[in-house]
Amino acid sequence: MTTATLFPQASDITRDDYCVFGLATCFVRQEGEIEQVKIVEPIPSAALEAILKGIPTSYELACAKSLGEIFPGESPQIPAEFPTEAQLCDRFEERVIAAARTYKVRPEAKQHIPLGSVKQDFNYSLERKRVLNMVNVVSKEDNIKQHSHTHKVL
Numbered sequence: 001m002t003t004a005t006l007f008p009q010a011s012d013i014t015r016d017d018y019c020v021f022g023l024a025t026c027f028v029r030q031e032g033e034i035e036q037v038k039i040v041e042p043i044p045s046a047a048l049e050a051i052l053k054g055i056p057t058s059y060e061l062a063c064a065k066s067l068g069e070i071f072p073g074e075s076p077q078i079p080a081e082f083p084t085e086a087q088l089c090d091r092f093e094e095r096v097i098a099a100a101r102t103y104k105v106r107p108e109a110k111q112h113i114p115l116g117s118v119k120q121d122f123n124y125s126l127e128r129k130r131v132l133n134m135v136n137v138v139s140k141e142d143n144i145k146q147h148s149h150t151h152k153v154l
Contacts, residue, residue: 006067010097015068018110019100020048022059023082024089026130034131040082041089042099045109052112056125064113067100081118090132 006013020043027034043051043062051057063081070076076093078086089095103109113119 006071007093007097012104013067013097013100015066015071017067017100018064018103018115019067019070019096020045020062020064020103020113021070021079021082022062023086024058024130025060025124025126026058026132028132034129037132038083038086039089039132040078040086041092042096044099045102045106048112049109051122054123056123056127058124058126058130059122060124061118061120062113062122063118064110064115066115067096070096 006015006017021040022043024039024041026037026039028037029035038060043059048062051059051062061081063079065079069079076088076096078088
């Protein structure tokens with residue numbers, strides 16, 4: 001029995017593949033004000049393992065789902081475990097494909113959160129805010145002065 005691929009551009013990804021989805025508290029800067037938003041995004045296996053070791057994270061919760069549950073049709077559906085005001089992250093489909101591949105390479109990472117379950121005991125912290133639309137403007141003052149002999153052949 002063959003399982004149909006879920007994404008035409010990723011023939012190795014199927015509806016039965018495992019992925020962890022997290023609810024992140026992020027911020028958006030609009031007209032000088034910072035607004036808090038809840039974002040649903042896939043968590044790659046390496047990031048999940050780091051979060052489980054207790055590093056501060058913006059993730060409130062994470063749940064493990066099969067991709068068929070997230071993509072029942074053409075467009076993705078936010079799981080019921082997430083609040084109604086939650087939004088999907090940018091490039092969601094592309095990031096799901098990448099994250100699902102990490103669990104295929106490291107299947108032992110699936111043990112951390114069993115399929116269909118939710119984990120909430122993370123070191124949740126907003127000390128370092130994740131600003132989604134931050135623009136980094138580089139100025140001349142940002143340049144580092146180099147020693148005069150740096151580019152000379154001695």
